[in-house]
Structure formats: structure tokens, C-alpha cells
Amino acid sequence: MARPLEFDRDAALDRAMRVFWRQGYQAASLPDLLTAMAISRSSLYAAFGDKRGLMAECLDLFAARTLQILARARAAQPPLEALRQFFDRSVVDPPGGQPEWGCLLVNTVLEMADVDDGLSAHAATRLGEVQAGFEACLRDAGCPPAQADELAAFLMLVNQGLRVSSRRAQPLQARRDQIATTFRVLSAAIPTEVAST
Amino acid sequence: MARPLEFDRDAALDRAMRVFWRQGYQAASLPDLLTAMAISRSSLYAAFGDKRGLMAECLDLFAARTLQILARARAAQPPLEALRQFFDRSVVDPPGGQPEWGCLLVNTVLEMADVDDGLSAHAATRLGEVQAGFEACLRDAGCPPAQADELAAFLMLVNQGLRVSSRRAQPLQARRDQIATTFRVLSAAIPTEVAST
DNA sequence: GACATTCTGGATCAATCAGTCCAGAACGCA
């Protein structure tokens, strides 16, 4: 019961996430973050602890949004088509960011491995949750559990690869083609009665 | 005609490469590098220019070794089997490094994008050369040019994804399974008379 | 309207960064 926060915490977190997303954890300096968040040093430390704590919240926010994309796609169409749409949406037109920024989780896993294993593992865990989402989707499509597990791992492999491609200077069409190839190849590997659902 | 270099330049470069490979460019401090290379600050700047120049040479060294693995595999067995062996060798048992370190080129593309675009592009270019190696291999296997191009891009996609998986805490067997899945799925997409060569 | 509480901006901190510089040691040649 005193002076309330002068800024919107969610909005500030969202802007911080975009800085980490684009530049990575180490290259995002505190002045960079403060400028983007439009708050002062004291406010950041009071609201988020420190730079590392801020990053952890950004990872969670990014993961939540990614899972949301998948959930919405699943609610609107058959499972396999939902997966294809998820790749199109998140890789070609990521909400609130640029395709060239790749995936914050993938970027962080790589950048922080052997530098800050806690942060790297945090990102890897969230990536695992997305993979679990793939798996649930494949089970809905009628895949037996063992195959759903295997193909979900394969889809995550492709997802990771696409996010790397995104950060190379490759033209957008090249990534579109890679997605098309993936699902063509994937369809050939799934029993027809499943693939057609 | 005076005092010669007191250290082995190639050996020092090799040790520097391993530091960058494990920790990334930004997290590798000059003291880290100097300790690993067992030389002094002055020697490093005299021999390699600066940290950035040293990194550039390390990228070239890593790319050369990667291409060498592929070339040796191609010389010893049929093209498709060579590709499979390349993945086994470079992902499961990389020469001079640890599997958990991933791929220096992939790591650098992601870490330096939007931080030092020159270095990121340098790594991306070398990655493109590896992809060209895949493509030549597929043509040798009898793929028509258009398909060789498409599948080489797909193999690079998988390669990139595997290198991300390598830096997650995933067990070795998971990566082995992903390679197996990839080639099983790939075989199904290639005309049988080609796949059987 | 006054008080207690909490947030804010900016100065400041020690630590670390990459890079420079110089004196002295070590070598090849004569």
C-alpha cells in the first residue's frame, strides 16, 4: 500500500525478450536492455532480480508463446496439418519477432552450454516440452506410442535445424522448401491410413 | 634471420579452436585462450592479429577438418554409406573434441548473428561448402541434380538439428536414434534403385 | 494535508574486457 510500479511489467518483459532473442544473452548489455524496456537500472533489479533472472523469465515467456501457437493450431485442424502450420507460423512468421532471429530456446541452448549450464538446461527443458507437444499431436493423428516418440524427436530435430537455417542469410523460400521436403519425406514414412487423417 | 617463433603455430591454433568450440566466441576470454595455447599475449597478437582474426582461422580449420572427414568417407565406400558414416563420425565422435560441443560452425552462426555479422556469415559460408559436399555425394549416388540439391539441403538441416541436440543433455543413444530415423526416412524418399547403390 | 512506504534516476563500485607497449631475453649471422 504505497507507490505502485510505474511501468507495465509484462510489456517490459516482452521487450527484454526481444533483445535477448535477437542478440543473445551475453551480447545483450544492460544499457541495451534498459533502453528497450524503457525503465531504469533500479527498476530492473527490483522487478527481476538480475540479468540472469530476467533471462530465465524470458525463456519461460518464449516457451509459453510457442506452445500456444501449437495449441491453437491443434484446436483448428487435423493433427498433421496442425504440425505443418506450426512450422509455417513459428519459423516463417514468428509472432513478435523476426524470422532471422531463430528460436530463443535453441539460441540459448547453444550459446550458454559450457558457459552457464543452468540457463542452457533451462532452455533445453522448455524445448523438451515443445517436443512433448509434437508427440501428443502425433498420437492424436493415430501414431502408435513408439512411433509417435520417434517421429516427435525427428520433428524436433528438423525444428532445430530450421532455426539454425533461419540465422543464416538464406532466402525465405529455401526454408519454405525445407519444410516442404520434411513433410513430404515424413509422409512417406508414416503408414498411409495415418498420414491421410 | 633472427630469433624464430618459440611455439608451434598450428598446435596453438588447434588449442584455440577447442576453446572457441567449447565456450563460444564471446565467453572465451583472452586469458582462457592464452592458457590453453600456452603462449603470451604479445605472441598471440603478433601471430594472429587479434581475437577476431584468430577466430576466423579457427573457423577455417574446423571446416577443413569437417570436409576431410567427408572426403575420407567417400573414398572408402559407396556414397550413401559414406554420408551415414560422416554423421556417425562427426556427430558421435568428433575428432579432437567432445560430442557435447556440437559444431563450431553452427555454434558460431547462431552466437554471432546480429552481434558480428561478418563472423556469422563466415561460418555460414563454410557450412555451405559442407552442404556442397553432401550434394556432390548424392550426385555420385545417382540422384538427379534437382533432387541432389533438395536432399543436400535436407541433410544439412538434419546436421544442424543434430548439432543442437548434441549441446542438450540428451543421451548419446538419442542422437544415434535420430540419425537412424533420418536415414530410414531418407531411404524411403529416394527411388529404390538409387538408395540401394 | 501529513506520514509511511515504495519506486525511480543517477552516481558509483569493483571486476573484467580486449588491446597496446616496452624493456629485456634469445637467437642467427658474421
Place this chain on the structure above:
DNA sequence: TGCGTTCTGGACTGATTGATCCAGAATGTC
């Protein structure tokens, strides 16, 4: 053996890093 050249170790620099601290402003409650 002595000279000229080049390399080496370590001190040093200015800049930047993430983080702390404090005085002052702003707010809700009584």
C-alpha cells in the same frame, strides 16, 4: 664473440561489464 633482429613476458590503458547504493520524488492511507 659481438651485433642486429625478432620474439617474449608482464605492466598498463581506457572502455565496458553487471551490480549496488542513496537521495529524492511519487503515491495510497489515515
